[in-house]
Amino acid sequence: MELQKSNTRTKSIYMFLLVSGIVLVAFNLRPAITSVGPLVAMIQEDVGLAHWSAGLLMSLPLIVFAIMSPIVPKIAYRLTNERTLLVGLIALLIGIGIRSIPMTFFLFTGTLFIGAGIAIGNVLLPVVVKDKFPQKFGLMTSVYSTSMGLIASLASGVSVPLATGLSIGWQGALIVWGIPVVIAILVWAFLLKFKQGGQKRIIKVSVTSYHIWRTPLAWQIAIFMGFQSFLFYVTISWLPEILHSRGIGMGTAGWLLSFTQLVGLPASFFIPVFAGRYRSQIWVAFVLGLFSVIGYGGLLLGSSYPILITSIILIGIALGGNFPLALSYIGLRARNANQAAELSGMAQSTGYVLAAVGPLIIGYLFDKTHIWTVPIITLILISIVMMLFGMLSGRNRYV
Numbered sequence: 001m002e003l004q005k006s007n008t009r010t011k012s013i014y015m016f017l018l019v020s021g022i023v024l025v026a027f028n029l030r031p032a033i034t035s036v037g038p039l040v041a042m043i044q045e046d047v048g049l050a051h052w053s054a055g056l057l058m059s060l061p062l063i064v065f066a067i068m069s070p071i072v073p074k075i076a077y078r079l080t081n082e083r084t085l086l087v088g089l090i091a092l093l094i095g096i097g098i099r100s101i102p103m104t105f106f107l108f109t110g111t112l113f114i115g116a117g118i119a120i121g122n123v124l125l126p127v128v129v130k131d132k133f134p135q136k137f138g139l140m141t142s143v144y145s146t147s148m149g150l151i152a153s154l155a156s157g158v159s160v161p162l163a164t165g166l167s168i169g170w171q172g173a174l175i176v177w178g179i180p181v182v183i184a185i186l187v188w189a190f191l192l193k194f195k196q197g198g199q200k201r202i203i204k205v206s207v208t209s210y211h212i213w214r215t216p217l218a219w220q221i222a223i224f225m226g227f228q229s230f231l232f233y234v235t236i237s238w239l240p241e242i243l244h245s246r247g248i249g250m251g252t253a254g255w256l257l258s259f260t261q262l263v264g265l266p267a268s269f270f271i272p273v274f275a276g277r278y279r280s281q282i283w284v285a286f287v288l289g290l291f292s293v294i295g296y297g298g299l300l301l302g303s304s305y306p307i308l309i310t311s312i313i314l315i316g317i318a319l320g321g322n323f324p325l326a327l328s329y330i331g332l333r334a335r336n337a338n339q340a341a342e343l344s345g346m347a348q349s350t351g352y353v354l355a356a357v358g359p360l361i362i363g364y365l366f367d368k369t370h371i372w373t374v375p376i377i378t379l380i381l382i383s384i385v386m387m388l389f390g391m392l393s394g395r396n397r398y399v
Helices: 002-027 037-048 051-068 072-079 081-099 104-132 134-165 169-191 209-213 216-245 250-262 265-277 282-301 305-332 337-369 373-393
Strands: none
Touching: 002 081, 002 104, 002 134, 002 169, 037 051, 037 104, 037 134, 037 169, 037 216, 037 250, 051 104, 051 216, 051 337, 072 081, 072 104, 072 337, 081 104, 081 169, 104 134, 104 305, 104 337, 134 169, 134 250, 134 265, 134 305, 209 337, 216 250, 216 282, 216 305, 216 337, 216 373, 250 305, 265 282, 265 305, 282 305, 282 373, 305 337, 305 373, 337 373
């Protein structure tokens, strides 16, 4: 009886730490990127970057995501999910430290490490949730995607106040986000002490992964994930500049970017829960896509403060809902954790190729035209394409 109680207590502690670890990893998957947008003008002035170079700085993590994503499941097979996540967190911490050195070489080198660390978490979190919580996949996806959005919005909002209010500059404002990484590293290091039978390795994907690359549904999910990421990373990169061009101060624009992400938190939580209750998610993808089209349309046509705020709210709901919807597709369209690993790696790899060109293209278009009209029209067109592929991915099928 005592042994049974001890085992139950140990398992409870392990599950608590596991859920905490998942949330802490989610905390660290966006701040290192979302904190850059409001500070990009300071970085450009200090380091001497053109708009296209600044766009490349914000696209670089996504390029790394695309390269790393199909490799991550194979690394996890050798090291286990837990060890691989720990390696990713360490890489992220190193990258944050290096990037804060005000030289172009270190700026881009640190960003490469950040991209590698985040890529590991991006791929493995849906897999860990599918493996450890197969009956609560929607709820757990809601928990960690909402956690991700909450800390990301905070990072956007406090970047400028940290840099100017505390006089620590953009370097200090970026390196602050190493603190939650350190906490996550400590939790996952402690998790490794638990030798649970439930600590499963991912089965090798090399035998069956080619099937995923030949599946139309997998490509539809990948393209949907890519275009929703395209819109998200363009928004966090350039929305402050767009709002600034409308006469809003950069400090306020940073907080409005934070607000954009905050208003999406309810959608981030409820969309996976709703998606998990229905066999088809077509209507969910349609509504979120429509919000995106109207939201960016408002940025294009509106110059008054009420119209801009309404547009930001619609964009926030769309961004907040489409990302967890894409994550939900990975679990809902896969039959088991191993297939989810294959789909996650494939979808995120090809999807982030699309996402990576986003900030770079939008920055280039602005450099060429010197107005935000053409870039915003591009975002509206991307929203329409994203909506179509989201609806295709929402059909009740398996890869």
